[in-house]
Amino acid sequence: MKKAIFAENNLEMLLAQKSENLKGRSALVCGGSKGIGFASAIYLAEMGAKVTILARNESDLQEAVTALPSPNPDIKHSYIACDTNNIEELKSKIIAKQSEQGQPYLILVNNSGGPPAGPISSAKNEDFQAAFYQHLIVNHTISLLLIPAMKENHFGRIINVISTSVKQPLPNLGVSNTIRAAVANWSKTMANELAKDGITVNNVLPGATETDRLATIIQNKAAKTGSLLQSVTAEMLHEIPAGRFGQPREIAAAIGFLASTESSYITGINIPVDGGRTGNL
Numbered sequence: 001m002k003k004a005i006f007a008e009n010n011l012e013m014l015l016a017q018k019s020e021n022l023k024g025r026s027a028l029v030c031g032g033s034k035g036i037g038f039a040s041a042i043y044l045a046e047m048g049a050k051v052t053i054l055a056r057n058e059s060d061l062q063e064a065v066t067a068l069p070s071p072n073p074d075i076k077h078s079y080i081a082c083d084t085n086n087i088e089e090l091k092s093k094i095i096a097k098q099s100e101q102g103q104p105y106l107i108l109v110n111n112s113g114g115p116p117a118g119p120i121s122s123a124k125n126e127d128f129q130a131a132f133y134q135h136l137i138v139n140h141t142i143s144l145l146l147i148p149a150m151k152e153n154h155f156g157r158i159i160n161v162i163s164t165s166v167k168q169p170l171p172n173l174g175v176s177n178t179i180r181a182a183v184a185n186w187s188k189t190m191a192n193e194l195a196k197d198g199i200t201v202n203n204v205l206p207g208a209t210e211t212d213r214l215a216t217i218i219q220n221k222a223a224k225t226g227s228l229l230q231s232v233t234a235e236m237l238h239e240i241p242a243g244r245f246g247q248p249r250e251i252a253a254a255i256g257f258l259a260s261t262e263s264s265y266i267t268g269i270n271i272p273v274d275g276g277r278t279g280n281l
């Protein structure tokens with residue numbers, strides 16, 4: 001009984017400590033209504049941040065924002081409904097939301113839907129252009145909007161959700177493999193330029209993670225090869241030393257650490273969160 005009380009108190013204490021880490025800070029989580037983005041928004045909210053999630057579908061956003069925890073009742077999370085491909089609307093909505101909350105976003109999670117699957121040998125020029133725009137131009141535009149306040153506060157965290165294909169190209173993801181490498185090098189260059197201002201820029205590389213995106217990849221592969229969903233799933237699991245897919249919260253935990261005050265001397269790196277799947281260091 002004594003042991004149980006101790007454990008309970010300990011857990012409460014740990015949760016209270018966690019909610020102090022980002023207290024008073026605001027975070028913008030792109031693609032925050034679903035999957036990895038949503039799990040990251042929850043994690044950052046647990047760390048005490050005031051979180052804004054951004055995505056296109058407003059009813060998904062409304063549902064997601066109400067599920068975000070608030071360790072402090074004064075913290076009101078919010079959302080921005082916008083297609084990131086509409087750059088002018090994106091910029092004006094972010095600026096408007098910042099002034100509505102009277103606080104700049106010092107934590108930015110750049111995250112979005114992945115480019116469609118397919119072999120590179122049949123990819124069209126427009127496919128590369130669309131993916132480059134959605135992943136690199138959008139990340140760059142939002143970062144440029146937020147960096148001045150990060151510099152002023154001598155604190156900033158830019159975390160890009162990319163893919164393990166940065167380290168090892170994945171089969172049948174030709175456009176994605178190409179664009180992810182560009183985003184990783186954009187990020188490393190930003191990290192070098194911004195380190196002296198107390199701003200870190202890092203990449204989280206998810207492995208196969210149980211979200212809508214993974215379900216679509218499995219369905220497409222099964223349809224293309226005429227295989228059963230179970231066979232495609234088993235084949236994918238076979239390549240993962242951990243023997244299972246990741247959970248969005250496991251990716252979010254890495255994002256939470258990179259957003260924390262403790263990660264201040266880590267910048268310009270790639271962190272795979274992939275159950276050991278990537279075959280190189």
Ligand SMILES: NC(=O)c1ccc[n+]([C@@H]2O[C@H](COP(=O)([O-])OP(=O)(O)OC[C@H]3O[C@@H](n4cnc5c(N)ncnc54)[C@H](OP(=O)(O)O)[C@@H]3O)[C@@H](O)[C@H]2O)c1
Nearest residue numbers: 031033034035036055056057083084113114208209211213
């Ligand atoms: N899941 C995996 O196994 C895995 C593995 C490696 C890499 N990744 C990468 O990690 C990232 C997140 O993956 P996920 O699995 O979490 O994806 P997801 O479940 O499909 O969620 C994507 C999120 O992005 C939003 N979004 C998509 N397009 C958008 C746009 N044009 N404008 C604004 N918001 C947009 C979606 O909401 P709306 O549709 O409402 O806009 C949703 O909130 C992707 O880049 C993915 O490729 C995932």
